[in-house]
Amino acid sequence: xMEQGILLCVDDEMMVLSALRDQLRRVYDHRHLxxxxxxAEEGLEILDELAGEGYIxxxxxxxxxMPGMKGDExxxxxxxxxxxxxxxxxxxxxxxxxxxRARAQANLHEFIVKPWCAEVLIASIDAGLDAFWxxxxx
Amino acid sequence: MKIAYKLLIPLxxxxxxxxxxxxxxxxxxxxxxxxxxxxxxxxxxxDQLMQDRQRRLEIERGYLEFVASMAAKVAVEFVSNMNxxxxxxxxxxxxxxxxxxxxxxxxxxxxxxxxxxxREGGRSLVGTELPQGLADYQQFRHRLTGHFDARDVDYxxxxxxxxxxxxxxxxxxxxxxxxxxxxxxxxxxxxxLAQRISFQLLIFAAAxxxxxxxxxxxxxxxxxxxxxxxxLGLDGFFAFLQRQEDRIEPIALGGGDxxxxxxxxxxxxxxxxxxxxxxINALNAxxxxxxxxxTCQLRLANEKLELSxxxxxxxxxxxxxxxxxxxxxxxxxxxLGCDLGEMGPGLAAWKSLIxxxxxxxxxxxxxxxLAGEVPHxxxxxxxxxxxxxxxxILARGKIVARDPDGRPVRVAGxxxxxxxxxxxxxxxxxxxQRAERALAELQSTQAQLIHSEKMAALGHLIAxxxxxxxxxxxxxxxxxxxxxxxxxxxxxxLPGLFxxxxxxxxxxxxxLLARARxxxxxxxxxxxxxxxxxLTEELEGEGVTGARRIADILVQLGVRDSPASxxxxxxxxxxxxxxDTAYSIAAIATNAANINHAVERAAKIxxxxxxxxxxxxxxxxxxxxxxxxxxxxxxxxHNQIKQSTxxxxxxxxxxxxxxxxxxxxxxxxxxxxxxxxxMDSRGTLRIVLEAEKGVAVVTVADTxxxxxxxxxxxxxxxxxxxxxxxxxxxxxLDIVRKIVAKHGGHLExxxxxxxxxxxxxxxxxxxxx
Numbered sequence: 001x002m003e004q005g006i007l008l009c010v011d012d013e014m015m016v017l018s019a020l021r022d023q024l025r026r027v028y029d030h031r032h033l034x035x036x037x038x039x040a041e042e043g044l045e046i047l048d049e050l051a052g053e054g055y056i057x058x059x060x061x062x063x064x065x066m067p068g069m070k071g072d073e074x075x076x077x078x079x080x081x082x083x084x085x086x087x088x089x090x091x092x093x094x095x096x097x098x099x100x101r102a103r104a105q106a107n108l109h110e111f112i113v114k115p116w117c118a119e120v121l122i123a124s125i126d127a128g129l130d131a132f133w134x135x136x137x138x
Numbered sequence: 139m140k141i142a143y144k145l146l147i148p149l150x151x152x153x154x155x156x157x158x159x160x161x162x163x164x165x166x167x168x169x170x171x172x173x174x175x176x177x178x179x180x181x182x183x184x185d186q187l188m189q190d191r192q193r194r195l196e197i198e199r200g201y202l203e204f205v206a207s208m209a210a211k212v213a214v215e216f217v218s219n220m221n222x223x224x225x226x227x228x229x230x231x232x233x234x235x236x237x238x239x240x241x242x243x244x245x246x247x248x249x250x251x252x253x254x255x256x257r258e259g260g261r262s263l264v265g266t267e268l269p270q271g272l273a274d275y276q277q278f279r280h281r282l283t284g285h286f287d288a289r290d291v292d293y294x295x296x297x298x299x300x301x302x303x304x305x306x307x308x309x310x311x312x313x314x315x316x317x318x319x320x321x322x323x324x325x326x327x328x329x330x331l332a333q334r335i336s337f338q339l340l341i342f343a344a345a346x347x348x349x350x351x352x353x354x355x356x357x358x359x360x361x362x363x364x365x366x367x368x369x370l371g372l373d374g375f376f377a378f379l380q381r382q383e384d385r386i387e388p389i390a391l392g393g394g395d396x397x398x399x400x401x402x403x404x405x406x407x408x409x410x411x412x413x414x415x416x417x418i419n420a421l422n423a424x425x426x427x428x429x430x431x432x433t434c435q436l437r438l439a440n441e442k443l444e445l446s447x448x449x450x451x452x453x454x455x456x457x458x459x460x461x462x463x464x465x466x467x468x469x470x471x472x473x474l475g476c477d478l479g480e481m482g483p484g485l486a487a488w489k490s491l492i493x494x495x496x497x498x499x500x501x502x503x504x505x506x507x508l509a510g511e512v513p514h515x516x517x518x519x520x521x522x523x524x525x526x527x528x529x530x531i532l533a534r535g536k537i538v539a540r541d542p543d544g545r546p547v548r549v550a551g552x553x554x555x556x557x558x559x560x561x562x563x564x565x566x567x568x569x570x571q572r573a574e575r576a577l578a579e580l581q582s583t584q585a586q587l588i589h590s591e592k593m594a595a596l597g598h599l600i601a602x603x604x605x606x607x608x609x610x611x612x613x614x615x616x617x618x619x620x621x622x623x624x625x626x627x628x629x630x631x632l633p634g635l636f637x638x639x640x641x642x643x644x645x646x647x648x649x650l651l652a653r654a655r656x657x658x659x660x661x662x663x664x665x666x667x668x669x670x671x672x673l674t675e676e677l678e679g680e681g682v683t684g685a686r687r688i689a690d691i692l693v694q695l696g697v698r699d700s701p702a703s704x705x706x707x708x709x710x711x712x713x714x715x716x717x718d719t720a721y722s723i724a725a726i727a728t729n730a731a732n733i734n735h736a737v738e739r740a741a742k743i744x745x746x747x748x749x750x751x752x753x754x755x756x757x758x759x760x761x762x763x764x765x766x767x768x769x770x771x772x773x774x775x776h777n778q779i780k781q782s783t784x785x786x787x788x789x790x791x792x793x794x795x796x797x798x799x800x801x802x803x804x805x806x807x808x809x810x811x812x813x814x815x816x817m818d819s820r821g822t823l824r825i826v827l828e829a830e831k832g833v834a835v836v837t838v839a840d841t842x843x844x845x846x847x848x849x850x851x852x853x854x855x856x857x858x859x860x861x862x863x864x865x866x867x868x869x870x871l872d873i874v875r876k877i878v879a880k881h882g883g884h885l886e887x888x889x890x891x892x893x894x895x896x897x898x899x900x901x902x903x904x905x906x907x
Binding site: 012013014015016017018019020022023025026029030033035036037038042046065066067068090091092093113114115116117118 | 604605606607608609610611612613614615616617619620623624660662663664667686687690714718721725728729732735736739777780781782
């Protein structure tokens, strides 16, 4: 039970987080913990806290345009702390340079534009998780 | 610097010689002093030696007299007793004394020598005879006095011959040693002196050189350098005067000394001379130019004249009025292409060549001249050439003869071909018209540009608005799907669920649903996590497995504390099924609320966009709430502002203003856009709305880089922009100013580099009628 993974959603809009949480819960509940954060800073806090409790950060879905730390910076920092985690950017608008930066420095798994399609998001997460488990040899 | 070398050598010589002299004098006096000292001390020593000698000699004499007296006392016994053998012993002892050469004892009673002893070749001879040659020695004689019958009896005397030569030799030797020592000391002093002199000479020579060097440096710095500067300056000035130089540098020499004064007065001279020269040059140049221009004019005029005449552009006419004979010269006629013979002789024939449109004015002018109404005849008109074309001519004429009654009988004058002038005039006219047309086009282009500026501003917005719209859209789309799924799950689960639960559990379940429904709004994520953590701990305390997930669901369902009351549901064998069902039912409501929220947000943005896009409407004045008007724009910029900009708004309660609301929107858009760009969206954007003395004042202030003073005057000029090409056309502030002016208001700008820029828009309320 302690080997549970974490799926973390970061967005400054609660409406997006709320929708995402229900969407992910439908697929991954009982298997993984689904956490939401309203800012990049809060996201990093959650990752550190839960990793300390023995959870494995698996997936991060982050908006780009947020007050304070931007999505690309956040994903780069998250990558530094948890290099294996699958990073997805979900944004209505993102600076092209920022996406390139995230790809280069945070090993960005996918960039998905809002409004997004649940199936696409889930498929992307699954693909990432498959690769992850293969890599882990589990 | 030749003078430097000339100066340096004598200076060194003078100093060395001067110091040499001083030193010679000094050393001479010192030597004299030492000599005097030496002499005096020698005398003192010699005196001392002499005194020593005397004392020694006296001591010796005293000693010998004492010996003689003692010997006399001894000898008197022997003499009185006539003991010749006994005396030999004491006499021998006397002889043994140093320097005693002989001893004689004379017996007065016998008047004979009692005993005489002397030394010869180291032996003592005792007898009664003394040898010859004792007179050279000193003689110490003492009377032999004895007592007989209480009276003194003289028995004779004792004489000791003493040789003082050894003593004198000893004293001489000692004096020689002393004198030798004194001589040694003198030589030592001389030697020391010689050594000192060479050292002092060295020091003096060095001092002389140093002093000479110092004096030279002073002279160099304060005399030679200024002299050189003056020399160079004068050289430069002469070169300038001889036109070898284009410009002249003033003499670089300051200071308050005479050289400085000289340099300043020279500089003044140079300055004046340079100015004079320049003005002379300028005058020369102007003169040359004028001469050249005049020559050119003359040449042109000459050429023109020649051309005119040669080319037949100038002709003459002559009209004999009484006979009506009108003639022109042959060259001119050839130019016009008409045959003189062909042309009739009268004025009418000439008039037939004049362009019908011009004929009336020619007749009028000519008639008025003949009637004496105008002093000159001059007229411009077209004449037909033989090939059917027309030439413009300038005709000038004069009455050259009158009859006795004063009536004109002959008129003569010139015709000049002015076709080319006329053509030029026409071209000028065309050009002017074209320029006017271009201006009109430009004005309409400007209007178009103003419109496209508006479109550009809209373009800026659209990128940001995309995010603003896509965010709620994404939420709506996902929440819609979530509702569908939740509904499906809830409907599928509900029938089975009630079969599983006891009456008590059913009421707990319904209670849970009621709590979920009672929730208003969505909890912030931090708060939700805190609650989850609390519930997890409590549930773990109750020994529930998977506490965290259950706590998470409970918090979503609106349970804030005491989760224990739901333990029957949580511990139920199908607890997952029960809780999931409850969550699904609740999710329908939360997702629906989420949709409502998102739609509201989107609607707000659409409204703002709509009011923004109606800018062109030309519109009508309407009573407008300025606060709402401003907030429409801020809504559109919400996305850009929220990133890193702090937005500070202060709205006073102001009465509605009769205005063109859509155009004012454009004013706020431009000012807010500029402010955000100036701050690179990092800083504080301050919006203030207030009213004072019948004027509404809107302040838009940023904490950006400010506007440089040199371009502050220009920022309102159309097409002036500090933005990169393509970012703005430079019409924004021009539009703002026009719109504000349209409202009868005005605009104030205050900017400080590095602090920020503040725009104040003053919009007057119309006077009440």
